[in-house]
Amino acid sequence: MNFKKMGLLAAAGxxxxxxxxxxxxxxxxxxxxxxxxxxxxxxSGGDAVDIEVWGTNIGxxxxxxxxxxxxxxxxxxxxxxxxxxxxxxxxTNYLNQLNLKIASGEMPDLFVPYGxxxxxxxxxxxxxxxxxxxxxxAPNLWEAIPQDVWNIVKANDPTGQGxxxxxxxxxxxxxxxxxxxxxxxxxxxxxxxxxxxxYVKVLEAFRDRDPNGNGQKDELPTGGRQEARWMxxxxxxxxxxxxxxxPDWDLYDGQLTYSAVTPNMKAALExxxxxxxxxxxxxxxxxxxxAKWDGKVAANKAGNYFHWVEQMPLxxxxxxxxxxxxxxxxxxxxxxxxxxxxxxxxxxxxxxxxVVKNNKDETKLMATLKLLNNVYDKKNWKDxxxxxxxxxxxxxxxxxxxxxxxxxxxxxxxxLNPATSLATLDFTTELMKSTASEDNLWQIDQAVKAMQDAxxxxxxIAGDGMPSxxxxxxxxxxxxxxxxxxxxxxxxxxxxxxxxDEFVEKWNQSGGEEVTKRAREWYAKVQQK
Amino acid sequence: xxxxxxxxxxxxAITVILILVSIVAIIPLLSVISTSLSSRSAxxxxxxxxxxxxxxxxxxxxxxxxxxxxxxxxxxxxxxxVGTISALLLTALLAYPLSKPEYxxxxxxxxxxxxxxxxxxxxxxxxxxxxxxxxxxxPLVLIIPQILNPFNLxxxxxxxxxxPKELEEAAxxxxxxxxxxxxxxxxxxxxxxxxxxxxxxxxxxxNQFQHPLLFLQNPDWFPxxxxxxxxxxxxxxxIPGAVSGxxxxxxxxxxxxxxxxxxxxPVVAVYPFLQKYFVKGAMIxxxxx
Numbered sequence: 067m068n069f070k071k072m073g074l075l076a077a078a079g080x081x082x083x084x085x086x087x088x089x090x091x092x093x094x095x096x097x098x099x100x101x102x103x104x105x106x107x108x109x110s111g112g113d114a115v116d117i118e119v120w121g122t123n124i125g126x127x128x129x130x131x132x133x134x135x136x137x138x139x140x141x142x143x144x145x146x147x148x149x150x151x152x153x154x155x156x157x158t159n160y161l162n163q164l165n166l167k168i169a170s171g172e173m174p175d176l177f178v179p180y181g182x183x184x185x186x187x188x189x190x191x192x193x194x195x196x197x198x199x200x201x202x203x204a205p206n207l208w209e210a211i212p213q214d215v216w217n218i219v220k221a222n223d224p225t226g227q228g229x230x231x232x233x234x235x236x237x238x239x240x241x242x243x244x245x246x247x248x249x250x251x252x253x254x255x256x257x258x259x260x261x262x263x264x265y266v267k268v269l270e271a272f273r274d275r276d277p278n279g280n281g282q283k284d285e286l287p288t289g290g291r292q293e294a295r296w297m298x299x300x301x302x303x304x305x306x307x308x309x310x311x312x313p314d315w316d317l318y319d320g321q322l323t324y325s326a327v328t329p330n331m332k333a334a335l336e337x338x339x340x341x342x343x344x345x346x347x348x349x350x351x352x353x354x355x356x357a358k359w360d361g362k363v364a365a366n367k368a369g370n371y372f373h374w375v376e377q378m379p380l381x382x383x384x385x386x387x388x389x390x391x392x393x394x395x396x397x398x399x400x401x402x403x404x405x406x407x408x409x410x411x412x413x414x415x416x417x418x419x420x421v422v423k424n425n426k427d428e429t430k431l432m433a434t435l436k437l438l439n440n441v442y443d444k445k446n447w448k449d450x451x452x453x454x455x456x457x458x459x460x461x462x463x464x465x466x467x468x469x470x471x472x473x474x475x476x477x478x479x480x481x482l483n484p485a486t487s488l489a490t491l492d493f494t495t496e497l498m499k500s501t502a503s504e505d506n507l508w509q510i511d512q513a514v515k516a517m518q519d520a521x522x523x524x525x526x527i528a529g530d531g532m533p534s535x536x537x538x539x540x541x542x543x544x545x546x547x548x549x550x551x552x553x554x555x556x557x558x559x560x561x562x563x564x565x566x567d568e569f570v571e572k573w574n575q576s577g578g579e580e581v582t583k584r585a586r587e588w589y590a591k592v593q594q595k
Numbered sequence: 596x597x598x599x600x601x602x603x604x605x606x607x608a609i610t611v612i613l614i615l616v617s618i619v620a621i622i623p624l625l626s627v628i629s630t631s632l633s634s635r636s637a638x639x640x641x642x643x644x645x646x647x648x649x650x651x652x653x654x655x656x657x658x659x660x661x662x663x664x665x666x667x668x669x670x671x672x673x674x675x676x677v678g679t680i681s682a683l684l685l686t687a688l689l690a691y692p693l694s695k696p697e698y699x700x701x702x703x704x705x706x707x708x709x710x711x712x713x714x715x716x717x718x719x720x721x722x723x724x725x726x727x728x729x730x731x732x733x734p735l736v737l738i739i740p741q742i743l744n745p746f747n748l749x750x751x752x753x754x755x756x757x758x759p760k761e762l763e764e765a766a767x768x769x770x771x772x773x774x775x776x777x778x779x780x781x782x783x784x785x786x787x788x789x790x791x792x793x794x795x796x797x798x799x800x801x802n803q804f805q806h807p808l809l810f811l812q813n814p815d816w817f818p819x820x821x822x823x824x825x826x827x828x829x830x831x832x833x834i835p836g837a838v839s840g841x842x843x844x845x846x847x848x849x850x851x852x853x854x855x856x857x858x859x860x861p862v863v864a865v866y867p868f869l870q871k872y873f874v875k876g877a878m879i880x881x882x883x884x
Binding site: 125127150152153155156162163166169170358361362364384387388389 | 636638663719813825
């Protein structure tokens with residue numbers, strides 16, 4: 067009796083559940099249908115197709131159908147762009163949302179991949195094979211990126227067939243350099259250092275001869291940040307490939323090698339430890355975070371820092387606002403060291419910038435390619451950078467001036483900003499100049515000069531564009547855990563420099579050997595093309 | 596009061612240690628408060644430690660002027676209040692019948708509840724379900740998925756089970772039905788468990804972060820925690836050549852500090868009055884399983 071009832075109940079339960087699920091499904095379909103028809107005016111007689119684009123948004127308003135930025139994109143690029151707001155949150159939330167979106171069968175038409183998501187998508191055929199599509203339908207994009215960079219992209223094809231699955235971001239000039247206080251050099255009657263000995267003498271003068279003139283010995287000749295980051299200029303003179311403090315890969319003895327385990331690195335660390343001992347780098351270097359170290363530059367204390375050259379106006383501006391000093395920075399030429407060939411590391415390839423959905427809908431696919439083609443068309447760049455008049459910029463005396471950042475009012479026009487996906491020296495310089503005001507022109511001029519100087523010392527490294535998959539199964543190698551430990555202890559003098567050899571051995575044993583093997587295999591593949 | 600000198604010394608030592616520990620806890624907070632009250636250049640040059648330097652209220656002025664922050668604040672307040680009330684109502688409505696032996700299918704339902712408690716749905720089906728019922732990018736997602744928690748349900752059911760039978764029998768003899776019984780006798784006598792559960796639900800609702808991040812796209816509906824996170828991580832990405840923020844007397848660092856303080860004020864204000872329930876909460880309903 068009881069069992070019968072149980073069975074009935076169970077049956078009823080199942081029925082009601084399926085009914086509910088059915089409801090859910092129906093709801094889903096109808097809403098999908100609605101959104102599809104809403105976002106596709108082509109079918110209802112409009113001229114432009116709408117595509118959904120996902121990318122970084124650090125808090126601006128979304129680009130929705132009919133909004134000002136939407137109309138601006140449609141007008142300039144001939145394609146309607148819908149860019150919903152997806153909280154970036156360090157990339158983790160973006161990746162979550164993207165995964166869920168893809169799992170529910172609604173992959174955006176064009177999106178910024180994150181965390182290597184493109185590898186699996188390419189293997190599953192979910193994103194478009196762009197090898198033939200780009201030259202044919204997006205020639206501007208195809209030509210904007212040099213052939214050898216495309217070769218790297220092909221070598222990175224996760225399916226191993228040498229196809230192009232993503233569009234890389236590109237930095238077409240040397241962006242990094244050490245900056246030194248020219249006004250301090252002048253005040254102390256010093257020449258711009260040429261060799262390492264000169265450089266050390268300059269640092270000593272900065273330390274001892276009170277260049278900031280406040281009567282206190284509070285100068286920090288140079289410095290950097292925690293984990294031995296952002297002091298690449300000190301490594302640069304020994305020819306160490308270093309990217310914002312991350313050791314990178316370059317040719318040493320003709321073979322692709324992790325720069326952290328080369329004799330060059332050993333020599334560099336020995337040198338830095340000496341500087342530390344003599345008080346020529348900030349004692350707090352290995353404790354500084356960005357704000358701390360930047361603050362020391364802005365407090366008229368630091369004589370020499372390392373960063374993006376084009377950010378110099380910001381440092382000058384803060385320096386002036388905080389201390390009233392109209393500072394002057396020059397690019398520090400990489401000091402010469404006997405037996406080494408120094409350079410500032412230049413990585414042309416950034417992270418993958420775009421992947422395209424493998425769209426069954428031909429019109430959407432074509433619209434996506436058309437959009438890409440027009441975004442990479444040089445004549446649209448300035449407009450894309452400036453955005454919508456009245457929202458992102460305003461006309462002042464016949465000149466376009468960017469409005470201050472206001473996230474609560476501005477839409478995310480930066481989603482298609484060419485400066486983030488393809489940066490060239492000319493374009494960056496032009497932007498800086500064209501938007502300079504009378505007040506900050508002197509800062510821009512200094513920066514532009516230094517940016518040009520930096521090109522002399524920038525060298526593309528051989529490991530440029532290497533996929534992070536070579537580190538698979540070896541997260542510690544990828545996170546450079548061992549390197550940070552040994553480097554900081556050597557710099558602080560807790561370890562003698564002889565410990566470096568132990569580090570190299572340990573690194574190789576804990577996976578470095580395997581990673582190096584993979585890296586060299588990858589490099590051989592790049593060279594084949 | 597103390598038996599021996601040894602004991603006295605012990606208490607003194609403990610007191611000193613505790614005072615030191617609380618100083619350690621207070622100093623970072625003080626530093627944040629001072630940062631929020633200092634000028635841009637003082638903070639820029641790392642001059643602020645414990646006391647404000649070049650005192651200014653500009654950062655506070657800016658934060659208080661930010662309409663979107665207030666909007667998020669109110670939104671979170673409303674969802675917390677509405678959510679907590681509906682959560683208590685729903686939980687009581689399910690817990691009460693489940694506490695009655697005369698409810699024949701109680702055991703079956705209980706198994707369902709326990710299964711829901713032990714096996715959490717994986718994220719993709721969960722996402723699809725929530726989206727399927729139309730809660731994607733819908734502010735109601737801040738409330739509806741949160742208002743029936745199996746664990747809280749079990750606590751309340753256990754509490755109801757301990758309710759004296761005699762009282763109920765008397766009420767039934769007087770002609771009361773189950774609903775009247777619940778709302779007029781049981782709930783008014785269950786304030787302890789209600790307060791505890793209100794606190795449990797309230798904290799979850801107030802602190803929502805991951806959940807709304809998954810489901811909300813319209814920044815207008817972002818609850819306070821996400822908004823704060825935005826403020827704090829917003830690194831003032833500088834576009835080359837963009838006009839800098841003129842001569843404002845605040846910067847990203849002072850604003851971050853201000854936002855953090857702004858967000859903890861309500862919690863700091865309410866917490867002392869609720870603390871006792873936190874302690875009690877774990878005990879209630881734990882006697883019988």
